[in-house]
Amino acid sequence: MAADISRTAIPGVLIFDPARIPDERGVFYEGIRTEDVEAAGEAPFRPHQINYSVSRRNTLRGVHSVTVPPGQAKLVTCVRGAVRDIVVDLRIGSPTFGEHHVTSLDEASGRSVYVPPGVGHGFLSLADDTCICYVLSTAHVQGTQVDVDPLDPELALPWGFTERPLMSEKDARANGVAEAAAAGLLPLWEETR
Structure with missing residues (x-):
């Protein structure tokens, strides 16, 4: 039941499209096998915490990351509804620093x-x-x-909303990418490898 794994232009960002087995009851699929992440050339992925968020339509959450150390990899899956998911390379010195990748995630596809x-x-x-x-x-x-x-206009992320999105106060007042880099909040490319 191996998933179809796609690489993006951003180093380390992977898209998993699971093999789905439908029958009269519904559908079954594997969310992920950690060895698939490792086989794709990434660091070992061992889950230590699982979180959920539930959102209204037109809610914008992010852009979030974690300092290095400790660093944090995450596997993101939409288990109900649909989202326009965007990842942004925030690793200073990365060949794709500041670039983004957009993925449609929804419950029907099981994509992660x-x-x-x-x-x-x-x-x-x-x-x-x-x-x-x-x-x-x-x-x-x-x-x-x-x-x-x-x-952040410097990132110019293609969210595609037609009306101002609902955002947390924390996200609405977050630093732009240049300010975050100047404040020493963003990791160096070498620290994440």
Whole structure:
């Protein structure tokens, strides 16, 4: 039941499209095998925490990352609803620093995005009651979250909303990518390899 694994232009970011087995009861599929992440050339991925978020339509969450150390890889899956998922390379010195990749995640596809340490993540909810599952390589450590303004004109992320999205106050007042880099919040490419 191997998943179809695609690489993106951003080093380390992987897309998993699971093999789905439908029958009269519904459908079954594997979310991920950690050895698939490792076989794709990434660091060992051992889950230490699982989080969920539930969002209204037009909710924008992110762009979030974690300082290095401790660093944090995550596997993001939409288990209900649909999102426009965006990852942004925040690793200073990376050949794709500041670049992004957009993926459509929804409950029907079972598709997941693997986000390596140092890469920022965010999404725009496209349906009410959308639920996202985050499988994390490290447990949350207070004070290590890095928030980058998801509307930073320097990043110009293609969220595609037609009305101002609902955002947390924390995300709305987050630093732009240049300010986050100047403040020493972003990791060096070498630290994440």
